[in-house]
Amino acid sequence: MSAASTRRDELLAIAGERFATQGYKFTTVRDIADAAGILSGSLYHHFDSKESMVDELLRDFQDQLFGQYDEILASDDDARTKLERAFRVSFEAIENHPHEVAIFQNDADHLGRLDGFGYLADRNAQSRQVWITLLEEGVASGVLRADLDITLTYRFIRDTVWVAVRWYRPGGGLTHTEVADQYVRILLDGIATDGRGARAATVSRPRKRK
Amino acid sequence: MSAASTRRDELLAIAGERFATQGYKFTTVRDIADAAGILSGSLYHHFDSKESMVDELLRDFQDQLFGQYDEILASDDDARTKLERAFRVSFEAIENHPHEVAIFQNDADHLGRLDGFGYLADRNAQSRQVWITLLEEGVASGVLRADLDITLTYRFIRDTVWVAVRWYRPGGGLTHTEVADQYVRILLDGIATDGRGARAATVSRPRKRK
């Protein structure tokens, strides 16, 4: 909370790295202490428990991320731009907070069942609401196909975006903005050749099977 | 191996369900025994260890799945059809072997580091080869955009397909074939309205930022 808590922040960052890399449950209090160069007992001078560490990491991260989503939703941008911005903000989160994203991806299910972690389910519902609002705006404004299955598309987007934390590494050829742009392009326009009209009959959903 | 090992198969299926639901590491030998209605010690009459259970589950599943991929690669179908078939086969695997897919998704990283699980990395490389071959065939035959980032597209596909095991439930409105078809449609044609030519200037990659 104050600027004086440098050591505490340091330990929290180390814990985050360990949780993200090994998984929350796999990571022992001794692992964290080892990485910090102290003994396990000393950690309890800074934190109440292993749970309180992961709680603090996830809470702070999500507060920030959802603040950005809210800003996009409240903006005057057109539907397509809002979608692009939401993608960019998400990949930016993967770039700047890879550990928190990884912990959420890998351990949210398990953590959510623990006492005091109910906000994880709330945030999940909120995220769903953000994307579905964006998609519905897109359909309403004619930017997106009217026949879209909104729920399925939402899941498609959510999964593609966040699972990227498994492979995306800063400095690995593509910046997070470039990845975001390419993902938006695939999502909106697909990977097939542009000659859509020419092969429209073949390109539309196959209906061979009854 | 023989048809007489019914009880063994039963226990293996129970273990698979527990591993998939709780995660491999979270699942204790007692959990499995409880679910089977026996005591933990009794499990060791059927299996050498907890590791040997998960090994058997993953090995058998992957042998079957990659047999199907090989068949697609060897077929005479055009590139688009091969891609569609690969999607269908994958979602079929999610339908028929959800536990094995979930275990692979959630625990492959950790299991891969254990002795005797090197084949997991091999299968991963093989899967990559399958999809990249299909994508390259698509580009070569003019079905897919020539400017495609093959590696990124491969990761995009891999992630979207397998992560679906987290939400797909049989009997939940959409069959696995329908999900596969919708995913292929989004991937190939995108979710934007068909008027691509009309707004081509806006639709192509945004280049505002330097």
Add this chain to the structure above:
DNA sequence: GTCTATAAGATGATAGAC
């Protein structure tokens, strides 16, 4: 094929000295 009993080790957490 399952049970009882238990070994051997790791884990999260605590109390109090320095």
Add this chain to the structure above:
DNA sequence: GTCTATCATCTTATAGAC
């Protein structure tokens, strides 16, 4: 702020009776 020392609990796995 860190260490020493330690607890209670849970874990995989084993030995041998039924």
